[in-house]
Amino acid sequence: xxxxxxxxxxxxxxxxxGKVDVLHLLHSFEKGADGVMTVxxxxxxxxxxxxxxxxxxxxxxxxAVLKTIGMEPDRVEMFNLSSAEGPRFAEYVRQMDERIRAxxxxxxRKALKKAA
Amino acid sequence: xxxxxxxxIEEIIEAVRPYGRLLVLGCNECVTVCEAxxxxxxxxxxxxxxMYFLNQGQEKRIDEVTLERQCDHEYLEEIRDRIxxxxxxxxxxxxxxxxxxxxxxxSKTVLPGVNTCFLGVTEKRGLWTERCxxxxxxxxxxxxxxxxxxxxxxxxxxxxxxxxxxxxxxxxKDVDCAWxxxxxxxxxxxxxxxxxKLFSIKDWSTxxxxxxxxxxxxxxxx
Numbered sequence: 001x002x003x004x005x006x007x008x009x010x011x012x013x014x015x016x017x018g019k020v021d022v023l024h025l026l027h028s029f030e031k032g033a034d035g036v037m038t039v040x041x042x043x044x045x046x047x048x049x050x051x052x053x054x055x056x057x058x059x060x061x062x063x064a065v066l067k068t069i070g071m072e073p074d075r076v077e078m079f080n081l082s083s084a085e086g087p088r089f090a091e092y093v094r095q096m097d098e099r100i101r102a103x104x105x106x107x108x109r110k111a112l113k114k115a116a
Numbered sequence: 117x118x119x120x121x122x123x124x125i126e127e128i129i130e131a132v133r134p135y136g137r138l139l140v141l142g143c144n145e146c147v148t149v150c151e152a153x154x155x156x157x158x159x160x161x162x163x164x165x166x167m168y169f170l171n172q173g174q175e176k177r178i179d180e181v182t183l184e185r186q187c188d189h190e191y192l193e194e195i196r197d198r199i200x201x202x203x204x205x206x207x208x209x210x211x212x213x214x215x216x217x218x219x220x221x222x223s224k225t226v227l228p229g230v231n232t233c234f235l236g237v238t239e240k241r242g243l244w245t246e247r248c249x250x251x252x253x254x255x256x257x258x259x260x261x262x263x264x265x266x267x268x269x270x271x272x273x274x275x276x277x278x279x280x281x282x283x284x285x286x287x288x289k290d291v292d293c294a295w296x297x298x299x300x301x302x303x304x305x306x307x308x309x310x311x312x313k314l315f316s317i318k319d320w321s322t323x324x325x326x327x328x329x330x331x332x333x334x335x336x337x338x
Contacts, residue, residue: 023156026163065160068125069168111170 005090006097009037017041018051025062025076032109035075035100036062039089042080052080072103117146117237118210119244120153120230125164128206131227132165135204136175140165140229141195141217142182143209150244152230153208155182161208161229177202186213192220199224235266252322252329258310260301267294273315 014020017040028036038059040052056078063073077099079092132138140162148154162180169176179202183191186209199205199221207214208229218226235248249266255273256263265271269279269287275295279286283296302308322329 021156023159023163026160026167030163030167061160065125065164069129069164070171071167108167108170111173115170115175 001086003086003090005093008034008097008100009093016046016048016051017055018046018048020055020058022058022061022065025058026065029066029071029075029106029108032106032112034106034109035077035096035103037077037079037092037096039079039081039092042082045082071107074099075103075106117149117235118212118232119150119234119236119246120147120210120232121150122152122157123229123231125161125168128161128227128229129165129168132204132206133174135202135225137177137202137204138165138179139195139199139202139205140178140180141186141205141207141209142180143186143207143213144182144184145187145209147209147213147230149238151242153210155180158182158208161206185209187216189220192217196221249323251318251320253319255315255318258313258315259298260305260307260310262294262298262301264294264298267292267297273318 017038020038025036025038038055040055041047043052046052059076059078062076066075067073077096079096081088081092140158142148142153142155142158144154147157151157158180162178166176166178169178181195183194185191186207202224204225204227205217205221206227206229207217209217210230211228211232214226214228218224233244234246235250236244236246239245246266248263249271251265255265264273264275268275269285269291270277272295275298276293277295280293280296283293283300285291285293299308299311302311320326
């Protein structure tokens, strides 16, 4: 399809979004990521029955932690689409890219640079 | 198991604020099962604290260790060689683990990271309920395996009281009447004649009424 989407996104492949833990999400921010999008299969279509529901819960947990420590919960989000929906994936990436640009860079990055 | 619940992160932030070097200390036993103080919760809390203080411009060293247990000498000894690297320990174990850690490392401030709640069971993931109050004189043999001490709001030994309605306790429509459960189960076990026997006055000296308790077993002491 050769679709275009923002180059700000780095893809990390996992066997199922059920593998994504709240710790993975938090460590991403700790290391300076501006945002994290978790992209799972359509709800009800998980090959492992409930992997994408687990991922959604963990994204909610990460949002709660971010909010508590004074960071924007919108920096992490759960998306659902099927593997046949390339154009929709590109659209979601554009949406997330716009959202994160509006929020600005991860505030920890400046502190991390200073510490280094 | 001992059931604990997480303390709000805001409360923990305020408690650890004065300390520059902090060890977040988890426990692999009960608090792991009730998802309040195991390795995972240690990781999440430590990460949240590191991010918070980094964002605030406060330099802190926050490390993570999870011990097999915090209620036994041998496991607590595992941190002896590094304890001096820290100003304080944030223990995610139950109140027992927090106290034993504090007893062992007298010069360190030990802070609790969870609220210890009760002795209970995992009914399903995310739902833990009370089953035992450790009264020291078990009556379960006579009450069809249902504890009136922990599950009856009044701790009645000869129940139910007048507050029992349609199998529920008067304190809440969500709380089962323990004595209704006992009667139903005695009936199912064809042991309803046991219900006719009256309990004599319970010896509460083995409960908290007798002060802090201990179990001494000379037969296993070496």
